[in-house]
Amino acid sequence: MVLFYSGPQLKTKIYGFTLLRNGIKYDYSYIECLKNLSLLVDKIYLALGESDDGTFESLKDFDNIEFIHTKWDPALMGDGGQILSQQTNVALEKLREDLKDDPEFKNAWGMYLQCDEMIHEDEIERIKHDIEYANEQGHDAVRFRYLHFWKDHYHIAINKRWYPQEVRAIKLDSKILSFGDAQGFSDVTNPYESDCKIFHYGHVRDEEKLAEKQKQLIRFIRPAEKFNKYFNREKKAFSKTKT
Numbered sequence: 001m002v003l004f005y006s007g008p009q010l011k012t013k014i015y016g017f018t019l020l021r022n023g024i025k026y027d028y029s030y031i032e033c034l035k036n037l038s039l040l041v042d043k044i045y046l047a048l049g050e051s052d053d054g055t056f057e058s059l060k061d062f063d064n065i066e067f068i069h070t071k072w073d074p075a076l077m078g079d080g081g082q083i084l085s086q087q088t089n090v091a092l093e094k095l096r097e098d099l100k101d102d103p104e105f106k107n108a109w110g111m112y113l114q115c116d117e118m119i120h121e122d123e124i125e126r127i128k129h130d131i132e133y134a135n136e137q138g139h140d141a142v143r144f145r146y147l148h149f150w151k152d153h154y155h156i157a158i159n160k161r162w163y164p165q166e167v168r169a170i171k172l173d174s175k176i177l178s179f180g181d182a183q184g185f186s187d188v189t190n191p192y193e194s195d196c197k198i199f200h201y202g203h204v205r206d207e208e209k210l211a212e213k214q215k216q217l218i219r220f221i222r223p224a225e226k227f228n229k230y231f232n233r234e235k236k237a238f239s240k241t242k243t
Contacts, residue, residue, distance in 0.1 A: 012132045013108045015172075016041040017095050019087040019182070020115050021049030021072065024058065026216060027209040029201050030115035031058065037113050038064055039124050047091040068094050081181025088112070088178035096172055107135055108172045114182070116202035117168075123196045131169050134192035140176065141191040142169035148200045151210070155243040157203075162241075167191055168198060 016037045023030040037044060045066045048056060059065060070090055076083040092110060099105045109131050113119070119127060134142050143165050150157040167185050170176045179186040203210060 011107055012128075012135045013104050014041045014111055014128065014131060014169075015095055015099075015108065016044035016111050016113070017046075017088070017091040018044065018113055018115060019047040019049070019084065019091060020051075020055065021087075022051045022053050023055045023115060025051075025053040025055075026212065027205050028115045029118070029204075030055075033113055033115045033118050034059070034062060034065070036118045036121070037111065038062070039121060040119065040127060041111055045091040045095040047087045047094075049087065066094070066098075084182035085178040085180055088182045092178065099172060106173045109135065109169055110172050111169045112178075113168065113198070114202075116200060118199045118201065120197065120199065127169075127194070127196050130192065130194040130196060134169070135171065137192070139190045139192040140171045140174050141167045141185065141188045142194050143167045143191045144169075144194050144196050144198045146198050146200055148202075149204050150241055150243050151203060151205075153204060157241050157243055159240070159242040165193070166198070 016034075018033075018037075020028070020030055034044060034046075041064075043064050043066060044062075045068065046059075047068045047070050049070050049072045056067070059067075068090055070087060072083055072087065076086055092112075095110055099108055102108070111127075111131075131142055144167075145165050146163060148157040148162045149155065163183070166183060167188055170185060170188070175187045176185050177187065178184075
């Protein structure tokens with residue numbers, strides 16, 4: 001583990017990519033996420049699903065976002081969360097398409113944050129250096145540590161349900177893609193382990209908003225006819241969360 005990168009000026013270009021739909025309705029911290037990500041990257045590729053709550057209009061002050069307007073395919077909902085990885089890959093593939101003829105493409109990386117995740121301002125430079133180091137050493141991804149905030153900003157979920165680390169930066173000149181419910185990436189062969197942290201705020205909501213968000217996620221991931229089964233299972237599992 002390298003404690004601090006002390007090489008020459010950074011050569012690696014870093015771009016952001018993510019997905020979003022109805023961010024206001026489901027109380028996602030997407031404005032903060034995108035502002036935070038903008039400190040790290042030159043440009044953000046956002047697959048923005050059709051929204052009826054003013055999400056697109058709320059992003060008018062961002063001048064570094066490439067909007068990819070999409071329609072979510074109902075056939076991909078309820079099938080293991082494929083709609084989430086498919087939308088993530090829409091943004092990723094547009095990013096790759098735009099850069100493929102750029103001389104810097106071979107050293108370009110993508111930083112992925114879901115819109116309820118954030119990086120800390122104090123770690124921006126360290127993340128840049130970790131990605132630069134990973135690129136120089138032949139790694140194809142960077143895996144970060146996770147802090148899952150539970151219901152408020154003062155409790156961290158710690159039981160085995162909550163993943164302790166996950167890939168969030170990937171080399172663009174690779175076959176790596178988002179898969180499943182977009183928690184992680186496939187075809188990662190040599191990840192670098194960073195000590196920098198991802199702050200996950202997906203469950204920091206009032207009870208009503210949290211319940212609505214969980215219902216929506218289950219509709220994305222599970223078959224409609226089994227909704228009650230999986231909703232009750234999730235409710236029971238969350239009630240056992242340790243912090």
